[in-house]
Structure formats: structure tokens, C-alpha cells
């Protein structure tokens with residue numbers, strides 16, 4: 001086993017770290033009112049890292065999941081809204097286009113994603129159903145040589161900026177999970193309207209999007225059935241990228257707390273001199289490192305996609321760890337931690353997202369528990385026969 005990042009991995013993240021710790025840190029407060037961090041995305045495009053999930057033939061880096069997670073971690077250390085904007089580009093939606101869209105769409109959209117010029121929104125959640133995907137109502141029906149989509153999606157990230165909407169929809173009203181496919185709808189298509197905005201505690205805006213008789217060409221229906229099963233590998237990859245943001249947020253908050261306890265003096269001492277404070281820091285540190293171990297294992301054993309059980313375990317732990325650690329970082333700042341003056345309050349608010357999106361903790365605990373008691377559970381050859389121990 002090797003616990004060090006390779007030279008190549010270090011070289012990949014070094015410029016991202018420099019950019020994040022300078023320009024992104026300086027600008028971090030700007031995006032808390034829902035303003036989209038275009039400036040940061042353009043900087044990342046200049047570094048060439050925006051096309052992390054885009055195959056090389058379309059100008060991307062085609063990075064493995066581990067390297068993608070490392071880059072997101074660096075960004076999240078200072079700026080949650082930027083990390084979330086980049087997660088969109090590294091996420092399922094880009095993989096849908098790279099894998100399933102026809103060449104005419106890939107050749108047009110993917111280079112624009114790498115350049116930071118085309119934002120992709122993924123539309124799954126509906127007002128009455130998030131986790132319960134079998135209950136989605138959005139429907140696509142065939143009319144002549146077009147597919148016509150009707151439905152409402154909600155809590156959609158980047159909808160105000162997106163050039164392309166990757167929409168999960170029922171096909172011809174077929175029921176259940178298996179009846180769901182995926183259609184690409186471009187901004188400007190008649191009937192597509194962003195109808196509502198929710199400002200979030202993390203800073204970014206989410207939106208409601210309506211599709212009313214949105215007609216798209218035949219080739220835009222990129223998955224015709226069983227879309228969730230076909231995309232399982234992409235969802236499992238996402239389950240390693242979302243916790244990479246949680247890990248980064250916790251590390252960022254820990255660094256801020258460490259700096260603060262050395263500087264802040266009470267009763268004639270820096271608060272770092274108090275044992276109670278040092279114990280808090282020790283607990284935060286061990287929490288972060290345990291999470292890193294789980295996440296990096298899930299990423300480093302991906303071949304090329306992560307094992308669903310390892311990804312789920314890492315995600316639940318990292319998401320919940322980030323809430324604990326960022327909360328303690330606020331606590332260590334005293335009353336100032338609750339103000340906007342210090343970054344910890346932003347990092348804390350961002351940390352609350354992880355366990356809600358990309359598979360909520362409750363659903364993932366279900367998945368983990370089923371595997372533990374099911375036929376693929378622990379056997380005499382070690383933990384789950386995953387070959388890790």
C-alpha cells in the first residue's frame with residue numbers, strides 16, 4: 001500500500017491549490033448571494049481543469065475519479081459555491097453527453113464545457129419526488145420526428161446559467177424506474193422556462209424549471225429506458241466527488257480554526273494553550289483523516305468506476321464529518337464564528353449540503369446495510385472480498 005500522492009497527482013493539484021488559496025479565497029464572499037462564480041470558472045478553464053470528465057479527444061483531461069476528487073477538494077477548502085459549480089461540470093451530466101449523445105452534440109458541447117462557456121444542468125428532482133425516482137412524472141412522447149417533453153423539475157443547480165439541460169424523463173409514460181430515460185434540452189427551446197429561484201444557505205441558487213411541450217430532435221433522446229441503471233457507474237463516481245467537497249470544506253475550516261486558536265488570546269493566553277481546545281482540534285483532525293482514508297480508498301480502487309459500497313460508505317462518513325468539523329471550527333471562533341467576517345461560517349453552511357444531494361445519507365445507509373447482511377456481505381476472506389485487506 002502507498003499512502004502518498006504521486007508526483008503527477010501533486011503536480012496536477014498544485015496550480016489549483018495556488019489559485020484557490022489566492023484568488024478564490026479573496027473572492028469567496030462574492031458568491032454568497034447566488035451570484036454564479038463565472039470569474040472562478042474562467043480561471044479554472046485557463047488552467048485546463050474544467051474538462052476533468054471530458055474525454056481528451058474533445059479537449060478535456062479525461063481524469064480518473066481520484067484526480068477529479070483531489071481537484072474538487074482543493075477548491076472546496078476555500079469556496080463551496082465554486083466547488084459546486086465545478087461539480088456540475090465533472091458530474092453525471094457531462095458523462096451522459098460524453099457517453100450517450102450523438103457526435104454532433106458531443107463535438108459542439110464538450111469543448112464548450114472545457115472552456116467554461118457551456119454550463120450543464122442536471123434535472124432529476126421533481127416537486128413531489130426526489131429520492132423516490134420511480135414516481136417521476138416528467139414525460140417525453142413521440143410526435144412525428146420530435147420528442148415532446150412536459151414536466152416540472154425543482155432544486156436544480158445552475159439552471160439560470162445552463163446552456164444545456166440533461167433531463168431525466170419518463171418515456172412514453174412507461175411506469176417505474178425502468179421507464180425513465182434521458183433527454184437533452186437546450187436553453188432557448190420554446191417551452192423551457194426557469195420558473196422559480198430558491199436561495200440556499202450554502203450561497204448558491206437552485207431553481208424550478210418547467211418544460212411545456214418542449215420539442216427536441218430525435219437525436220436528443222440519448223437514453224430510452226432504464227436510465228438510472230445505465231448510469232449507475234456515473235452516479236457512483238458522483239458519490240465520490242460530492243464527499244470530496246465535504247472533505248475540502250472540513251479541511252478548510254480546520255485550517256481556519258488552527259490559525260485562529262493560535263492568534264486569539266483570552267485570560268492572557270492564546271486559546272491554543274487550553275487543553276479543552278487542543279482536544280477539540282485532535283478530534284477534528286482524526287475525523288478528517290478517517291474520512292480521507294475512506295474516500296481515497298473508494299477513489300483509488302475505482303476501476304475505472306468506484307465500488308458502490310465503498311463510495312456510499314465514504315460519502316456518508318465524509319458528509320457527516322464535515323458537518324461536525326465545520327461546526328467545531330465555528331465554535332472555536334466564538335461569537336465571531338457566527339458572523340460573515342470569518343470564512344468558517346460559509347464553510348459550515350456549505351457542509352450542510354453533502355448529506356442531502358447525490359444520494360441522501362438515509363438511502364445510502366440502506367444500501368450499505370443491505371450489502372452487509374446480503375449474499376455479498378463479509379465472508380471468511382476478509383471485508384466484503386474487496387481485496388483491500
Ligand SMILES: Cc1cc2nc3c(=O)[nH]c(=O)nc-3n(C[C@H](O)[C@H](O)[C@H](O)COP(=O)(O)OP(=O)(O)OC[C@H]3O[C@@H](n4cnc5c(N)ncnc54)[C@H](O)[C@@H]3O)c2cc1C
Nearest residue numbers: 122123124125129130131132155156157353356357360362
Ligand atoms: C444544494 C443542492 C443542490 C441540488 N442540485 C440538484 C440538481 O442539480 N438536480 C437535481 O435534480 N436535484 C438537485 N438537488 C435536489 C436533491 O437531489 C434532492 O433534494 C435529493 O435527491 C432528496 O430529494 P428530496 O429533497 O425530494 O427529499 P425526499 O426524497 O422527500 O426525502 C426527505 C427525507 O426523507 C428521507 N428518505 C427518503 N426515502 C427514505 C427511506 N426509504 N428511508 C428513510 N429515509 C428516507 C431522505 O433521505 C430525506 O432525509 C439539489 C439539492 C441541494 C440541497
